[in-house]
Amino acid sequence: MKTTSHSAPLSGAERRILLIVTVAILATAVSIFWLFYHYVSNGVSRTALESSDALFSYVVRRLPAESLLLLNKPEDNRQPLYREVQDLLKSVRDLTSVRYLYTTKLNAQGKPVYVVDGLEEDAEDFRHIGDLIEPEVLPQLRICLGGKPAHADKVLRTDWGDILPACTPVKINGKTVGAVVMEFDASLIAGSIRNALSYSLLVSCALVLLFIFATAWLLRRLSVPFYRKLAYTDLLTGINNRNAFELDVKRMREHGGQDGMIVLACDLDMLKKVNDLRGHAAGDAYICALARLLTERFKDRGETYRIGGDEFATLLPHEDRQALDDEMRDLRAIGSATLVESFPLLFAYGLAVFDPTRDTDLHSTLTRADSRMYALKRAQQRARAEAEPTDREARGGAAAVTTQHNL
Known part of the structure; x- marks a missing residue:
């Protein structure tokens, strides 16, 4: 005839304690997951984009800025100036992890268009002079064509893959005439981030379940028996009340x-x-x-x-x-x-x-x-x-x- 029982259901107060602990653990897990995602994503983006500064410096110093004024229609790709710029861009692509490297400017209608594409001309996604820039990179590109360097804050998921775009303006006599755009291949980076996040989510869920189980166990084995003993014990004599x-x-x-x-x-x-x-x-x-x-x-x-x-x-x-x-x-x-x-x-x-x-x-x-x-x-x-x-x-x-x- 014992007055405490581990098999007895938790009381209302005990269930509220368990609920509060569960919510607190879930909130902590979600916060850690978000912080992990935020800092990992930003860290990877910064690491990739910081390398773009040196590349932009190299390209802009060797790029004939007048090419952005003289190359205006697809037929201009036969000009030596086009070949000169394309060779420069190809050499940089071959030596780096840049997936796409090209120059761009605003057309007569004020829309960003390709000028020289650093891809091989027989590539499936090669772009000709005057082709419109894809909308995914327009937010950064418009800033750049306004005269300021710009880059994406996170990996962009596009129809042609996961990329990290960055661009820098090209100026003649202080006036912006176009921009150089780099798109880093972020598929491996994005996949690693997603895998890491998936594993961290699974681990977080497992830890949440473990902590909930441990809390319930502690309530039953420690807290609950203590308070039940207190409720069923005579304080003066120490026997049952x-x-x-x-x-x-x-x-x-x-x-x-x-x-x-x-x-x-x-x-x-x-x-x-x-x-x-x-x-x-x-x-x-x-x-x-x-x-x-x-x-x-x-x-x-x-x-x-x-x-x-x-x-x-x-x-x-x-x-x-x-x-x-x-x-x-x-x-x-x-x-x-x-x-x-x-x-x-x-x-x-x-x-x-x-x-x-x-x-x-x-x-x-x-x-x-x-x-x-x-x-x-x-x-x-x-x-x-x-x-x-x-x-x-x-x-x-x-x-x-x-x-x-x-x-």
């Missing part, structure tokens, strides 16, 4: 266990006198003494509960009632010989066996045990009251003899 008694009675009524149960009710006889003459601290010690006496005697045979101020109940399964009655008389004798704050530990008791024909549950059995206990208590009080005049007369006679002797 009334809540524990009610819980165990309910369990036995619902799941069986009442048949053959003996209910032992005990009540202190002199608690008020101890409190009046020695104070409440002495009264507490008097209560604790009876709690120890009962729990030490029945610790391996049943459960003892403090169900009131100086009232105790013990549930004893499958005991012999007559043998238990004899044992309790002996236990009362032990209590009488035990002094607590100079007072003998006097108590009354009553026994009752659960009877399904008379008792609805163990509360009814306890009521019958209480009746027998109070009957014994009243008999003991009458015996003490009858003995007190005799004691006073004896003390008075002794005092008279002493006085006469002195005279």
